[in-house]
Each structure stands twice: as structure tokens, then as C-alpha cells.
Amino acid sequence: MKTSVQPPKWAIDFLEWFCPDRLVECVLGDLLEQFDDELELYGERKARRRFVWNVVRFFRPGIILRNKFKLKIINTIMLLSYFKIAIRNIRKQKLYSFINAFGLSIGIAFCILIYLFIQDEQSFDQFHVNKDRIFRVEEKSYDRWSEDKAYPYRHSAYLQTGLMQVLKDDLPEVQMGTRYNSGGRGVFRHGEKVFTEKLTYVDADFFKMFSFPLLQGDAEKVFKDKYEAVITPTIAEKYFGDEDPIGKTVEIDVNGTVTYTVTGVIQEAPANSSFSFDVLIPQENRMFYDRNINRWGSYSTPTFVQLVEGADMQQFSANLDKVIEKYIAEDLEEWRENSNLPDDVKLLELQYSNLSDIHLNTKVSWQKTSDPQYSLILGGIAILILIIACINYISLALTTSTARRTEVGIRKAAGAKKGQLIYQFGFESIVLALISMIIGLGLVVVFLPSFNEFTNKSITLGGANISGLLAVSFVVTLLIGLLAGSYPAFFLSSFRPVQVLKGGFTSKLNAVFTKPLVVLQFALSAFLIISSVIMYRQMQYITAKDLGYNKDQVLAIPTQTGYSKEGNKMVERFRNYAAAEPSVISVTGTNTSFNQGWSRSGYEIDGEQKQAYVYVADPYYVPTLELTLVEGRNFDPNLASDSSALIVNEALVRDMGWENPLQEHLNWREDSTGLGPKIIGVVKDYHFLSLENEIEPMLMSMNTKDAGFQTTMLVKIDHGNIPESIDKVRSLWNELAPDKPFDYTFIDEDVAKQYASYKRWMNIMGLSTAFAILISCLGLFGLAGINAVNRTKEIGIRKVLGAELMSIFVLLNKQYVWLALIAFTLAAPLSWYVMDQWLADFKFSIAMGWELFAVSMVAGLLVALTTVSYHAIKTALANPAETLKYE
């Protein structure tokens, strides 16, 4: 039976596309025959569906490869020829090949570096064998001082000291657990050697849970005793040299000297670890451990647990809730009642994150977290540079295509099909991309150390990442080759042989597509230029801004006395000792120096929640930092009553709404019996925090009971001979405290460190901008050259007719100025938007005025003009007799 019903046309087209020509007739015949049979059997809909399905079933290696096999033979023969032509062309057009290879290789190098960066980010903590079962327990707690009223919660990894043991005892899911406190420092002493070392407090399970190999000692046995220490090989070497460290005793002074026995040597944590340690000692040795272990209101200890295999996570969560219920609920309710917190909010929740997720988790702060955004930004920059480089390739290939036109004509006349020509040109671009890849890999090796410095990483090209790296560079290269090569390939292969070979064609080529490409390229460069200029200005602003105090020549020296009144005594003694020393100008003591931490206290005044930063001070604090008192007076060492008085800053006065601050008292300790300390002075606002923050309310007190002890000494030295002054201070210290190490930092350096990451990003941006400009200028240089050559005769005639040098110059450059202006118009809003986001991180930032954009535009324009002028001048100066004599 003949029917008019036909199978889907597209399915037939698809079959004809992939099926080898030799087979397509009989295959399609069989399929159609089957279709007719099934039409009778199942009806139209199903038959058509089955037809499509059967066609798809033919899309299998047994059929497709028969295709490829035949094509391959032809290709391998032709490939050699293509390769030869490609190499010849690259060599013939040395300048353009150089421009292309230069841009592409930098683009590829950037991509590879970004790949290494991302890979490093992803590899964090992946080396732990038990990583799937290790979790960090976290709190989500109600934060009544939160600035975000819609989500008044705080996420933190710091939990109660006693929680870990409770989890281990009460929860069947928990197999092992360890607490982890890093960042402590102590004076480490063995024999004559005395240095300050970083201390990390952990529990015995730490060595079994995490895969940090113990080089000496037994993971099952260490930390059975409270006075054991495990050290890294570096520390072992530093104190014991070649001797076996096991069994040696060391003295560690945190808040009094304690003797420890070294029972293990642990391998240093790799760079891609969320943990880092030098000296590990048991948690029980932490300050106030015995007090904190039963305090369920004190959150100070990060806690990690390893669950049993196949643990039920829902049950685990439920059990964590039960722990809160059992141990903390009472305290929480008391808190709720005392502080009049709303009834409906959950005050505390225990949550957890897997070890693998800690590094990229920005919600919970940790020592080495990283924002996944960085990978995105870096990737974006790499792609920008790659696009700019690809555009160079495309526009240069199009504009130089005149030279290839005859070749295309002859090839076509000799029987080349369009497809073959596309292959040929595509192949050429891939060859160029491959050459660029090799250069790019070389660049990666050269630039990796600086890249590490910029991004604060320590990536090495090791055996593990080399295969991935090669695979990525290869894929990127092929992609570039195809992307950059496809448009020129289609464009060049479509020349009509008759027209080309007849010779009537003018030598000028109007590749319309190149102009938008150049505009795009320039817009991308302009975006980078504007962004770098703004970033640079902001960093300049930050470093030059008057912070309200004098940070120069002030040393911050930890008193090395632990948290006790010994600190105050130490500062006092040092001040008396240094009084006779002319290079020491003044000495003061405080609790935290700049960028070394802060302490903040919340209090309730008239039913309102307030907060202030608390600084321990003495009568010398204000003069040492050259703070300005706007009202009242400084602390007076001779007035006993001043020990309970306060000096506050203007922000606090504003916050309290005081008209006459010197008449006021601030009851910040919520003392129920008195009015609280009296205000004796107001200092002018100064930036005690980084410029990312507003100047917040702040108070200074000399009262050790309320505000704490002096743990840091600030020493202002003479600006004359700084190294000599430091030596003086050191020798004074050594006379006064011969058994304590002398550590110091300059506070201006500490302050600068706050902006280290911004500075790093500015450097990265600056470097990418430099490369982007370089690449696009090279491309422009090439384009201008071609354009000038195209117009040589025109210029010759103009000159013969009396054109001025200047007018020819303007004529040749006019279009580039226009292109650059359009590009800037496009780039300006984009960079304004992006930079607005960046500047939002700073509470004190520059205004993005029009002059910044103008400066960037003029700079960009100048660079572009300089680039194109070489050709313009050369052409304009050429003797018309030379250029026209062949006509």
C-alpha cells in the first residue's frame, strides 16, 4: 500500500549527514521499508516515533567510524600540506605572527594560571583520608547587636570548651573529636634558645582524625599526658639541631612557665590545608581551661568531630539539638529573660560543615577561608585577555587576507572545495595556537613565582597537577584555534575564483567586521584601564589619608607576660628604664595594637543596646599616638580618681547624644550601684580600625578590672636613625627581661597589612591591564600598518596635489580616535558599576568623579595614538614619487 505519510524530514537529513555516502542509500531504504510496515502495524504517530528512534540507533560507532576512516586518509595526506603552508605563512608574515602568538600565549598562560589557582582552591583539605566523615560543628546564634535586622544571626565555629567531650559521650554518631585553637603565642625555651612560637591546642584524636603524618611518635599514644608537645620538623631543627627531639623537655611560657615533653614530630601542614601549626599542645593547657570547661556561656573553642561510618546525618542533627536542650537551654532562657529577647527567635542552633567545605565557606570565619568570587574574578580577567588576543587574530587575518586571495582563487580553480579551504585556514590557526601554547606554558613556568606572590598562594608545578594542566592548556588552545580561526576561515574560503583571478579586484579590502571587533577590544582594555586607575587612586587615598593619629616610628612590642597585671608592671618598668634614653620618645601600654585584634563591649543604657570598642590606656597613650583632645583632658598619673575615668571618642559622644560630655558618666560595665565611670576627655575621631569600617564608638580606660591588662607596649622612637633606635630598645629589653624574646612590629606596617589583599588585587588588576593594553596595542599597530599600506597610493596622490603632512596624519588617525571614543563610552558605565561594588567594601573611599574617567580616557587615547602614529607618520613622510612610480 502506498501512503502519503512520510517520516520526519529532519531525521532523514540527520541520517544523511552522519551516514557514509556509500551506505546511506541502502540504510535509508531499509528504514523507509520498515517505516511503511510499521505504519500499517502501529499507525502514523508511533511509526514516525519509531523511525526517529531507529535513525538515532544508527548513530553508533559501527556506522559513524566508517565515515571517519575514509576521511582520515584524505586528511592525513592533506594535513601535511596544510602544515607546510601554515608554517610558510607564519614565517612570511613575521610581524603579524609575532603579534598573534604573543597575545595568544599570554592569554593561554593566564588561563593556565587561573586553572592552577582554582585547582588549588578546590584541593583544600582533600588529602585527609577521613574527610567525608569529619565535620566542623558550628553555632548559629541570635545576635542582638547585628547590623542586619532581617537576619540577626551570627555563624561561628567557636563553641563551648566542654562541648567536644559531651558530643563524644552522648552522641552515638560521633566516633572521635578534637578541639582546635590556633593563634596563641608563647615563649618557647630550650636551653639557651628562646623564641616566641605559635601554639596550637588540640586533643589526642587530632592525630587520628586528620591525615597529618606523625614522623616520630605514635598517634595512638601521644597526648595521653597533659604536658606533652608535638612539634614540626622545623621547630625540632630550630631547637634541637640534629638531636632526636623525642623525650626532650621544653619550657613554654604563656601565662607562667610550664615544662612539656616532646613526644611526637608531625609533618608540617601543606599550603592547601585549613590548619597550620608549629607546636601542638593539649587543650587542657589553655588559659582558663578549668574555668571554661563547665561554662556553657563561653564560646571560645572550635570543635571537629569524626562520625562513624554510615552515620545518619538527620539523627546527628537531631542529637545536636538534644545537646543544646540538655546543657545550654537553661542558660539561653535566662539570657532571653534578662535581655528581653523576643520569644520566637531560636537563640542557638548547632550546625556543622564538612571538612571539604570549610575553605570556601565565607559565612563562618576561619583562618584561611577564601571567597569563591576570587576564582570568578580571575577567570573573568583571563577570558577578557583571551578575547582581546583572539580579536587580534581575527582582525589581522581579515585585513591581511588580500595576500591570501590569489591563493584561494588558484586552489579553487585547481579543484579545492570550500570545505577543504575551511579546513586549511582552521588548521593554520590551530598551528599558531599550538605554538602559542608552548610559549604560554613557558610563560607559566616563568611567572608562577610572581603569581604566587600576587595571589598569596604557594602553587608548584608538581607531578599531580601536570596532566590536568596539559589537558586544560590543550583544550584551551584548540578552543582558541577554532574560535579565532573559524570566522577568517569562512570569510577567506568564500572568495569567488573568477573575480579574484581576473585581477580587477582592488587591493583594498573592506572587512566590515573588523571595526566592531576593534571597538570591543578597546572597550575591554578601557574597562581594565579605568578599573586600575580607580583602584590605584583608592589605595593611594588609603595610604595617604590622615588617620587622626601618628603611626610613624611607633613599635608595638608584646609584653610576653600573659594576661596578667605583670604586663602593666612590665610597661611601667620599661618606661622608667627608657626615661634616660634619648632615642625613646615615649612608652605606653595597651591591650591591642592596631590590626592585632580589638575588643568590643556591649552594654545597655536606658533600654538601648550600645556597643563600644574598649582600649586599655595609660596617661601616655594619647601623647604617644598624638591623638587630639577636643574636650577635657588626658589621664593624669597623679590623680588616683582617673583610674576609673574614661576618655571617649567623638563617635561615642554622638552615639550617646551628649550635649556636654564632660558632665556625663558612662555605665558601660552595667554597674547596678553607681553611675559608672566619669568622662574626663573626648578625643577627636581617629581610625583605630581599618578604613573598611566607620569610626565606631570607642572608649579608653586605665582600669585593669574593667578594661583588662596591658599586653602590648607601644614605643615611639626617634625618627633619626631608626635601626639604631631599635637596637637601643632591644638592648633595654634584654637588660630588663633577658629571658623573654623581643618581638616587635611597626604599627604603620601593621596598618598597611590591613589592606594587603586589596593591594594584591590592585596589583593583579594592574598587571592584567598592562598585558591587555600591550596585546590590544600590538593588534592596533598591525591594523594601522595594514591600513596605511592600503592607502599608500591615495596618500601619494594627496601629497602630489599639495596635502599638508598634518592633514594626512589626521586623516589616517581620525578613525582610530573615533573607535577609541566609542569604546570608552561603552566601557565607562560598565567599569563604573564594577568599581562601585569594589569601593563599597570601604567605608572611606574616593568619589568616582568624571576626572578619573577623563584621565583614563586620555591615557588610553594617547597610547592608541602613539601606536598608530608610527605608521601614519611613516606613510605621510613617504616620497610620493616612490609610492606612485609603478602606476
Add this chain to the structure above:
Amino acid sequence: MEKTYLGEFEELVLTMVGILREEAYGNAIVNEIRDRMEREVNLSAVHVTLYRLEDKGYVKSSMGGATATRGGRRKRIFTITNAGLSMLHAIQEKRMELWKLLPQLKFADL
């Protein structure tokens, strides 16, 4: 001599080519397998197998005449070669030899 082995499906298709003689083309083999073996096979599998057999030299093919039923497209008719035939013979013999070696067990003894 280099030994070439035939898979089970290859052997089935080769046998069908022998049975169908002048009418041995893709679709006919599919139908024949369905009729005789009560087994549903996909056309593409048969085609791929036929081409593989052709590569191995057990069948050869030629284009048949034009037909009205299949949109005017010709069939590719496969015929078994001598090599193919002797391969089938060899398989059959080997199988009989092995069969004879098998002790004549009753099902119940197993």
C-alpha cells in the same frame, strides 16, 4: 592461519544471509530473525554486523535493482562467500565434536 572468531550475533546474521540468498538485505534479515527465532533485533545492529562481516570477508554485497516500495532506493544485497560458508561449517563441526564429548546426562541427574 590466523583464526577469526564469530560472535553469536554475527553467526546468526551470517546464517540468515545464507538462508535468504538473493533476498538477503538488512530489513529482510530483521524480519527473518523475528519470524524464525522469535527475537526482536534492531535494524542498525544488523547493518553494523553485516558491514563487519563484509570487512572480515564472509559476505560480499552488491546493489540490487530499484524498487517502488522504499522511496525508489536500492537494496544492498548480501551474499555469503566461500570463506563465510566454510566458517559456518567449521563452527558446526566444532560444536558437534564438543556435543559428543558432553556426557549424556539426564536433566534429573544435575
